[in-house]
Amino acid sequence: MPTEKPLILISNDDGIFSKGISSLVDFVSGLGEIVVVAPTLPQSGMGHAITIHEHIRLDVSKLLPGVEAYECSGTPVDCVKLAKHFILKDRKPDLILSGINHGSNSSVSVIYSGTMSAALEGAMEGIPSIGFSLCDYDHDADFEPCREFVRKIVISALKGGFPDHIALNVNFPKVKEGIKGMKVCRQAMARWKEEFENRKDPRGRDYFWLAGNFTNLDDGKDTDEAALANGYISIVPCHFDLTAYKALLSVEEMLK
Amino acid sequence: MPTEKPLILISNDDGIFSKGISSLVDFVSGLGEIVVVAPTLPQSGMGHAITIHEHIRLDVSKLLPGVEAYECSGTPVDCVKLAKHFILKDRKPDLILSGINHGSNSSVSVIYSGTMSAALEGAMEGIPSIGFSLCDYDHDADFEPCREFVRKIVISALKGGFPDHIALNVNFPKVKEGIKGMKVCRQAMARWKEEFENRKDPRGRDYFWLAGNFTNLDDGKDTDEAALANGYISIVPCHFDLTAYKALLSVEEMLK
Numbered sequence: 001m002p003t004e005k006p007l008i009l010i011s012n013d014d015g016i017f018s019k020g021i022s023s024l025v026d027f028v029s030g031l032g033e034i035v036v037v038a039p040t041l042p043q044s045g046m047g048h049a050i051t052i053h054e055h056i057r058l059d060v061s062k063l064l065p066g067v068e069a070y071e072c073s074g075t076p077v078d079c080v081k082l083a084k085h086f087i088l089k090d091r092k093p094d095l096i097l098s099g100i101n102h103g104s105n106s107s108v109s110v111i112y113s114g115t116m117s118a119a120l121e122g123a124m125e126g127i128p129s130i131g132f133s134l135c136d137y138d139h140d141a142d143f144e145p146c147r148e149f150v151r152k153i154v155i156s157a158l159k160g161g162f163p164d165h166i167a168l169n170v171n172f173p174k175v176k177e178g179i180k181g182m183k184v185c186r187q188a189m190a191r192w193k194e195e196f197e198n199r200k201d202p203r204g205r206d207y208f209w210l211a212g213n214f215t216n217l218d219d220g221k222d223t224d225e226a227a228l229a230n231g232y233i234s235i236v237p238c239h240f241d242l243t244a245y246k247a248l249l250s251v252e253e254m255l256k
Numbered sequence: 257m258p259t260e261k262p263l264i265l266i267s268n269d270d271g272i273f274s275k276g277i278s279s280l281v282d283f284v285s286g287l288g289e290i291v292v293v294a295p296t297l298p299q300s301g302m303g304h305a306i307t308i309h310e311h312i313r314l315d316v317s318k319l320l321p322g323v324e325a326y327e328c329s330g331t332p333v334d335c336v337k338l339a340k341h342f343i344l345k346d347r348k349p350d351l352i353l354s355g356i357n358h359g360s361n362s363s364v365s366v367i368y369s370g371t372m373s374a375a376l377e378g379a380m381e382g383i384p385s386i387g388f389s390l391c392d393y394d395h396d397a398d399f400e401p402c403r404e405f406v407r408k409i410v411i412s413a414l415k416g417g418f419p420d421h422i423a424l425n426v427n428f429p430k431v432k433e434g435i436k437g438m439k440v441c442r443q444a445m446a447r448w449k450e451e452f453e454n455r456k457d458p459r460g461r462d463y464f465w466l467a468g469n470f471t472n473l474d475d476g477k478d479t480d481e482a483a484l485a486n487g488y489i490s491i492v493p494c495h496f497d498l499t500a501y502k503a504l505l506s507v508e509e510m511l512k
Contacts, residue, residue: 046303046305047302049302049331051301055455056452057462057463077368086454111376124447156511159510161510163503163507166507169498186499196338198342205313207311208311208313209311209312238498239498241445242366242367242376247422248441248442251440253417254418254419255409255491
């Protein structure tokens with residue numbers, strides 16, 4: 001009996017036409033049977049949004065030649081849900097990959113990230129899941145330096161030992177010279193200082209564009225920001241239990 | 257010198273016209289200076305989405321008479337960001353409230369919830385923040401049983417002792433008789449079993465509606481689901497550090 005190939009589901013948030021997802025498909029080719037379900041249009045910053053108030057479309061895509069691919073009108077999380085329910089049906093993926101995102105999803109950006117939310121949705125379903133991001137927002141960014149590390153991480157993940165209900169948040173530094181290696185680390189404490197641009201439309205009415213600046217507030221050496229700043233790939237294991245266990249007692253005390 | 261009233265910013269995800277937000281405004285009246293910035297249209301299931309690819313509108317709203325209120329075309333998180341940046345400007349709210357949501361946001365639903373994401377955005381900004389939800393999806397749900405508890409929780413929060421960078425996820429049970437009390441608890445492990453409806457449009461093309469079922473997988477007595485099932489209000493302190501600290505070593509091991 002031939003051994004069945006592992007099933008790898010791939011999604012992203014930049015849209016199925018983006019260079020990041022075609023690079024990812026290329027990098028993992030040969031490591032398993034690949035199925036892509038990705039958004040038709042860019043869905044950056046969609047967080048863990050799901051489509052409730054509108055219907056969703058799902059169509060075969062020819063944008064990734066030689067690969068079974070579908071484009072979905074919904075969010076990255078919708079893509080994972082629809083893939084499981086309508087495309088893979090009874091076949092549970094061995095691995096879900098998301099990305100490679102055009103731009104960083106380190107630190108608190110994980111919360112806003114559609115790329116990482118697709119991976120977290122996989123983790124919620126008990127499927128080993130990894131979100132990849134390159135700290136370069138350019139549409140034509142050079143993903144090639146990520147190739148060997150993406151393959152290494154995916155091969156490791158497929159071998160087993162992936163912790164239950166976890167998604168890895170993998171960020172690649174934008175470096176001109178070689179990447180120094182990989183660091184498993186914690187999410188840095190940081191914030192986006194939101195800076196809006198206020199403009200007037202031709203009828204004199206205000207409108208706003210979001211244009212935030214990232215500010216790292218964490219000088220720990222064990223954070224993803226520190227790893228990236230030093231030329232390493234950051235790998236943060238993420239879970240979806242938001243309970244702040246350390247705050248349970250103080251909240252009880254406060255409510256007395 | 258008169259003592260300045262605490263500043264309370266209120267948002268939600270069901271939209272500014274919903275009964276849940278007008279109930280919340282009513283319940284906290286007299287406890288501070290209230291400013292409402294809430295979505296123009298329903299934004300349920302929007303998670304921590306922010307509006308990047310489109311501009312945002314912000315208009316004065318007259319839907320909540322006697323209250324300074326604004327409606328925003330964006331997501332709940334956009335509302336909090338715009339409120340801070342353009343409406344309150346240099347005035348930092350003493351408290352951010354979100355809700356009262358029409359429907360549960362307990363357990364893993366916190367991840368998908370626009371209501372809780374508005375509260376978490378407040379926590380990210382270092383502002384004590386609370387999301388309220390009633391386990392009743394009815395547009396005309398009876399929020400009155402929540403009144404005394406909302407006031408009690410808000411009064412406690414304004415007195416101080418609120419843990420740093422935390423948002424409380426408060427869910428009210430739908431009970432015919434009296435609520436038994438409040439329990440501070442952890443997020444239950446559960447999942448949404450996504451069930452889509454596949455329909456054909458008049459041109460014979462497929463479209464899909466998301467229609468999931470919630471399944472509690474956690475028999476712990478210290479969970480939000482257990483509290484709600486027993487007629488208590490569940491209060492989960494939530495943070496935005498997704499790092500799965502317990503998985504750091506096993507991920508290092510896996511990648512060796």
